[in-house]
Amino acid sequence: MKAFKTVVIPALCIHLLSCKKADQWQESALNTSYKQTLYSISYGDAKRNQMDIALPKNRTTNTPVVILIHGGAWVLGDKSYFAREIQQFADAGVACATINYSFASNPKNIHHNEIVADIRRAVDFIASKSTDWQVSPNKFGLAGHSAGGHLALITSYTKNQDAKIKACVSWAGPLDFIDAEQLQIDRAKEVFKIYVGRTLNTSNDTALYKAASPYWTADNNSVPTLLIHGTLDTGVPYTNAVKMQQHLESLGVYDSLLLMEGAYHIWTGQHLRHAQNATLDWFSTKL
Numbered sequence: 001m002k003a004f005k006t007v008v009i010p011a012l013c014i015h016l017l018s019c020k021k022a023d024q025w026q027e028s029a030l031n032t033s034y035k036q037t038l039y040s041i042s043y044g045d046a047k048r049n050q051m052d053i054a055l056p057k058n059r060t061t062n063t064p065v066v067i068l069i070h071g072g073a074w075v076l077g078d079k080s081y082f083a084r085e086i087q088q089f090a091d092a093g094v095a096c097a098t099i100n101y102s103f104a105s106n107p108k109n110i111h112h113n114e115i116v117a118d119i120r121r122a123v124d125f126i127a128s129k130s131t132d133w134q135v136s137p138n139k140f141g142l143a144g145h146s147a148g149g150h151l152a153l154i155t156s157y158t159k160n161q162d163a164k165i166k167a168c169v170s171w172a173g174p175l176d177f178i179d180a181e182q183l184q185i186d187r188a189k190e191v192f193k194i195y196v197g198r199t200l201n202t203s204n205d206t207a208l209y210k211a212a213s214p215y216w217t218a219d220n221n222s223v224p225t226l227l228i229h230g231t232l233d234t235g236v237p238y239t240n241a242v243k244m245q246q247h248l249e250s251l252g253v254y255d256s257l258l259l260m261e262g263a264y265h266i267w268t269g270q271h272l273r274h275a276q277n278a279t280l281d282w283f284s285t286k287l
Helices: 002-028 079-091 112-128 147-158 188-196 203-211 238-251 269-286
Strands: 036-042 050-055 065-069 095-099 140-145 165-171 225-230 255-260
Touching (some): 002 036, 050 079, 065 079, 065 112, 079 095, 079 269, 112 140, 112 147, 112 188, 140 147, 140 269, 147 165, 165 269, 188 203, 225 269, 238 255, 255 269
Parallel strands (some): 065 095, 065 140, 140 165, 165 225
Antiparallel strands (some): 036 050, 050 095
C-alpha cells in the first residue's frame, strides 16, 4: 500500500497541475471583443468535473450564464452532446457551458446527493470566475436533456438558497420517481435504483425517491420552469410532464409546457431546432 501511494499521489498531483496550467493558458488569451470558448476547464476535484464554456463577445459581468447538462441515465454521456448549443447561445449573447458530472455508481457510492452537488459546484465555479471571464455571478439558468433535464430541475429546486439560479428547462427529463406509469417503463426501476442508491421497497425508500424527484421537491419558491416533451416518448411518459405543469400551476410557479407532437425521447431535425429555439427564448426573457 505504501508503494502504491508513492507512485499514484505524485502522478495525480502532476495531472492536476497540468490541468490547472492548461486552464490558466486558455484564460490568459481571453478578450471580451471576441466570442471565445474554453475547453475542458476543471470545476472540481472529481475526474469528470470538467466543462466547456462559450463566452459571447462584448460580455460583461452582467452577461447571463446557461449550463447545459447531458443525459444518459446518470451513468453515461458526455458534455460534447451540447457542443453546438453552447455556440448558438454565445452567438445570442448568453454565456453557455456544457458540463460532465460524476456518474451514479454503487461501488463508488455516488448517487443523487453527490451528482446534484456536482451541478451546483459548476454554478459556484463559474460565479467565482465572474471578473476573469466577464460573466454574471448570479444570473444562471440550468437546462438538460433526459437525466440532464432532471438534474437541471432538481438542482434549481433544492440547491438554490442564494437565488443564483433564475430559471430552468427540462428536455424530456424524469419528473416523478414514484409515478406508477413511469415505473412501468422498461428498466426504469433499475435506473432509479442506481441513481438513488436503493430499491423502492419501504416508506423510507419512498421518501428518498421523492427527495430526488422534481415533482415532489418543487414549491412556491421554485424558479420559472419550461418543460419540453415529445408525445411519443417511450422513456419518460409525456403525461408526467402534463402532471408536472399542473402541479407547478397549483404552486403558483411561472411555467410553460411545450409538447412536441410525434417526438420521441431523442430529438433530431425540426423537433431539435424547436427545442433549441424555445430554450434560448426562455432564458433570454428570464435571465
